[in-house]
Amino acid sequence: MIEEKIICIGCPLGCETTLKIDDHGEVAKIMGTKCKEGRQFVLEEYRSPVRVLTATVLTRNSARPLFPVRTNRPLLKTQLKDAAKALKGVKVKPPIRIGQIILSNLMNTGVDVVATDDLIS
Amino acid sequence: MKFSDVDVAVIGSGPAGMAAAIKAKQEGAEHVLILERQEQLGGLLHQCVHNGFGLLYFGQDLTGPEYACRFVEKVRDLGIEVLLETMVTQISVDRKLTAVNSREGPIHLQPKSIVLAMGCRERSRGQLSIPGTRPAGIFTAGTAQRLVNVEGFIPGKKVVILGSGDIGMIMARRLSLEGVEVKGVVEILPYVGGLIRNEVQCLHDFDIPLLLEHTVTQIHGEQRVEAVTIAKVDKNKRPIDGTEQNIECDTLLLSVGLIPENELSRMAGVDLDPLVGGPVVDERRETNIPGIFAGGNVVHVHDLVDDVSWEAEIAGAWAAKLSQKGDFEKKGKIILRPGRNIRSVVPQTISGQSDVTFYIRVKEMEEKVGLRIGDFYHRAFRVVKPSEMIKVDLLQKELNLLKGNLSELVVECQKGE
Numbered sequence: 001m002i003e004e005k006i007i008c009i010g011c012p013l014g015c016e017t018t019l020k021i022d023d024h025g026e027v028a029k030i031m032g033t034k035c036k037e038g039r040q041f042v043l044e045e046y047r048s049p050v051r052v053l054t055a056t057v058l059t060r061n062s063a064r065p066l067f068p069v070r071t072n073r074p075l076l077k078t079q080l081k082d083a084a085k086a087l088k089g090v091k092v093k094p095p096i097r098i099g100q101i102i103l104s105n106l107m108n109t110g111v112d113v114v115a116t117d118d119l120i121s
Numbered sequence: 122m123k124f125s126d127v128d129v130a131v132i133g134s135g136p137a138g139m140a141a142a143i144k145a146k147q148e149g150a151e152h153v154l155i156l157e158r159q160e161q162l163g164g165l166l167h168q169c170v171h172n173g174f175g176l177l178y179f180g181q182d183l184t185g186p187e188y189a190c191r192f193v194e195k196v197r198d199l200g201i202e203v204l205l206e207t208m209v210t211q212i213s214v215d216r217k218l219t220a221v222n223s224r225e226g227p228i229h230l231q232p233k234s235i236v237l238a239m240g241c242r243e244r245s246r247g248q249l250s251i252p253g254t255r256p257a258g259i260f261t262a263g264t265a266q267r268l269v270n271v272e273g274f275i276p277g278k279k280v281v282i283l284g285s286g287d288i289g290m291i292m293a294r295r296l297s298l299e300g301v302e303v304k305g306v307v308e309i310l311p312y313v314g315g316l317i318r319n320e321v322q323c324l325h326d327f328d329i330p331l332l333l334e335h336t337v338t339q340i341h342g343e344q345r346v347e348a349v350t351i352a353k354v355d356k357n358k359r360p361i362d363g364t365e366q367n368i369e370c371d372t373l374l375l376s377v378g379l380i381p382e383n384e385l386s387r388m389a390g391v392d393l394d395p396l397v398g399g400p401v402v403d404e405r406r407e408t409n410i411p412g413i414f415a416g417g418n419v420v421h422v423h424d425l426v427d428d429v430s431w432e433a434e435i436a437g438a439w440a441a442k443l444s445q446k447g448d449f450e451k452k453g454k455i456i457l458r459p460g461r462n463i464r465s466v467v468p469q470t471i472s473g474q475s476d477v478t479f480y481i482r483v484k485e486m487e488e489k490v491g492l493r494i495g496d497f498y499h500r501a502f503r504v505v506k507p508s509e510m511i512k513v514d515l516l517q518k519e520l521n522l523l524k525g526n527l528s529e530l531v532v533e534c535q536k537g538e
Contacts, residue, residue, distance in 0.1 A: 007321050011176050012425055014317035051322060054171045054184055055298065056270055065273035068170040068186050077326060084298040098190050116170065117186035 001028065008033060010041035017042050050074035053083050057102065059119065060093040067092055068116045069102050075111055083107060094119045128152045128444035129437070130218055130232035132209050132385065135164025137417025138238035139192035140430035141437030145236070146199045148441035154202045154232070156209050156220050162196060163189035164240060166426075168267045171291055173318070178427040188426060204228075212389040216412050233444035236436045237386055237400065237408075237415035241379040241422055243288075249377060251283075253340030256347070262288040262376035266295070275299055277372025281349050282306045283337045287315035287424075289376020294323035304368050305330040307337055307351050309358050312486060314376070314508055316424060336360065337373065346371050379422045389413055396465040397421035403454075403470045404477040406436035411448045414440045421467050421480065424510050428480070435478060453527075457494075460533030462487055464507065473520045473527075479513040483534060490537075495530040505534060 001020055008015040017032035019042065027046060033039045044050065052074050056066040075083055086107055096102075096119040103113040129145040131138045134157040146153045161167070166174075169185030176182055179191065196203065207222040218230040243261040260268070260276055266288060268274040280301055282289045285308040293303045306324060311334050313320045324331050332351065338360050339350035353364035381399035391408040392401045399420040400408045406416050416433030423429045443449060453473055457466045464484045471477050481492070483505045492500045492511060497519070505511065 007317055009318035009321050012173070012316055012318060014321075016317075051326070052172050052182065053298075056170055056273075058273070064271075066271060068167075068184060068270070070170075070172060070184055070187075080326075081298065098187065116184040117167075117190065 004046060006042045006045050008038045008042050008045070010038050019046055021046075049077040051077050051080060053080055054116070055084055055087050057087055057090040057092055060091050062094050062119060062121060064119065067096070067119050069113050070116050071106065072101075072112045072114045073110075075106075075109060079107065079109065083109075087113065092119065094121050126152050127154045127230050127232040129154070129234050129236065129440045130230055131155045131236045131238055131437070132212075133157065133164060133238035133240055133417075133419070134159075134162040134196075134203070135238065135240050135417070136166060136188065136192070136426045136429045137240065137419065137433035138164065138236070139189075139196055141236045141238055141414075141416055141433040141440070142201050143192065143195050143199060144434040144437030145441040145444075146201050148438045150441035150444050152202065153199075153441075154204065154230075155196070156204050156207050158206065158208045160206050162193050162203065162205070165263070168263075168270045169291075170270045171295070174426050176427070177425065178430055185426075192430075209385060212385050212413070214390045214410055216410075234412045234414060234440040235389075236433070236440050237391075237413065237419050238417050238433055238436075239382040239385065239419045241381045241398075241418040244375070244378045244380060246375060249283075249375070251337055251340055253349075254342055256340070256342040256345050258342070258346035258372045259340065260372065260374055262286065262292045262374045265292050265372075265374050269295055269299065275301060276374075277346075277370070278302065279304055279370040280372045280374060281337070281351075281368055281370045282374045282376055284308065284375060284377035285313040285315055285320070285331065286376035286378065287319050289374060290315050290319040290323040292374060292376070293329050294327055297327040297329065303327070303329050304370055305332055307332045307335045309334065309336045309354055312506065312508065314378075316508065338365065340373060341367075346373055349373055379418065381419045381421070383419075386415070386419070391415075394421075394465070394467075394469055396459065397467060401469045402467065403472060404435075404468050404475055405439035405449070406432065406468065407439060407443075407449070412440075412443055421465060421482075423480070424508070428510070428512065432478065432480070455527055456529050458529055458531050460531040462490070462505075462534040463532050466532045471520070471530075474517065476517050477515045477520070479511075479515070479532075481511040481513065481532060483507055483511070487534060487536070490534040492532075492534055494532050495527075502534075 004019045020029040022028040054070045100115045128150040131142045166185040166189035174183045174188040209220045211219040220228045341348040352360035400415045414436040416436030417429040464482045467480045
C-alpha cells in the first residue's frame, strides 16, 4: 500500500488529501476531503486529471482585438497545450452571444469551445 | 433621470459595485446610479478570462466575463441607471459628488447615500525598491494580464514573476499556454501568497519552478530587461550573501500585493485603516462619514470574488435603507482590536445592533489554533494561513450577549486548542 498526496482544487478551500493506493494501483481509501464532490475530484485527479481550458481568440470586424472563450467541459491535462495551440488559428466575428459554440469537437475530444462574453461589435 | 434625484450612487462597476447597486435597488432604493470610468460595466472581470469565479456565489465555475455578464443582466433588468466613461473626481463630507465625462461635462450630484466600490491597485516596482537599472520589460501582473487577454500583446519571451499572488500565478499559466517560457515564480515568504489551488493548477500543472524564501535583488539591462539576480532570504527577509544567481529573462512581472484605491475616500474625510489599507467601516460597511458606505476590495483585499460581491451587498443594502429612512442613529460603538496572530479585522467597529459578517486575516501560518472574538465566539482551526481569509457570520441575537458598556472586543488566535 502506498500513499499519494493530492491537493483538491475542486473549490477554493484547497483541501490536502491523502489517497491509499493498493498493489494493483487502485484507490483503496481517500482521506482529508470535506465533501462528496471533493472525493470524486481527487479520484479523477489520481486516475486522469482534467482541466477546463480558458483562452482568447482573435476577432474580425470588432473594436476588440480579442474575445474570451472556454471549453464547455474539462480536457485531459495533457491536452491543454495542444488545445491552446489549436485555438491560435481561430477568428470570430460579431454578433456572438455568451455560451455560443465557437468551435465544436475540439481536436476530436467531443469538447466544444464556447463564448464567455457577448460580442456586439 | 434628473441627477438631483439620486438615492444611492455607486462608484465603480466591478464585482463589488454591481452587487451593491443590485442589492440597493432590491432593497427599495428608487434611483440607483452606477458611475464607471471605463466604457463598459464589469471592472477588472473582463481581463480575468480564467475560470474559478462564482463557485460559492452561483455554485458554478465561471470565468471573469461570465461572472460579469450575470450581474450586467441584472443591472439592466432592474433598471439601474449607469453612467459609463464617467470619472468621479470629488466627494465631500456632506455627500456632494462631482463627476465628469465628455458628454455632460461636469456633473454635480447630491445622493442620499454613496457606496465606494473602486477596488484596488497593484503595488508596483516603486513600492518595492528593487535595485538596478530601469529598462523596459517590467510589468505588474495585472497590466500583463490586460495586455495578453484584452489588447492582444505578449509582454515578452522569457519571464520571471516576483511574488506568488493569484494574478501572478494565473499569468504564469496563461503565458505558458501562449508559448512563453516562464522561468520561475519567486516568493519571499515560505508559502505562496495566493490560493493553494492556483499553485496546483497554474504552477505544478505547467512545471513552473516556485522559489520560496527567495527574492529579486537586482534587475539588469539597459534598454530592455536582460536578467534578474535572485537570492535566498533569511528569517528577516534579508538576502543571504553567496546565494545569488542570475536568471536570464526579458520580462519581470510583479505580483506583490494590492492596495485599496483611496483618493476619493480621503477627499471625503473617510478614516482609513493602516492594517488593511482601506476605509474603517462598521458592520453595515458604513464609514465614519454618515451615508458613505464601502464594500469589496476598496475596503480590504479579498481572496475570492464571491466575497467581494457579498460584502458589497451589505453596503448596498444599508445604503438603500439610509436613503429611505435617513441617517442612522448611532448608539454604541465597539472597536474590534486585532490580538495575537491577527493582522486585520473587518469591520473594524460594530454597533452590536445588527448582524455582522467579519473578515479576519491572520499574520502567520499556525497549526491547531482557536479563533476567539471576545469571550463569546470560538472556532477551532487545524491550520490558519495569511493567504486564506477567515469569514465569520454573527447574528444580532448572538451579539445580545454583549450587554453592558463594552467598548472593545479582542480578536485573537489561541495556541493549542
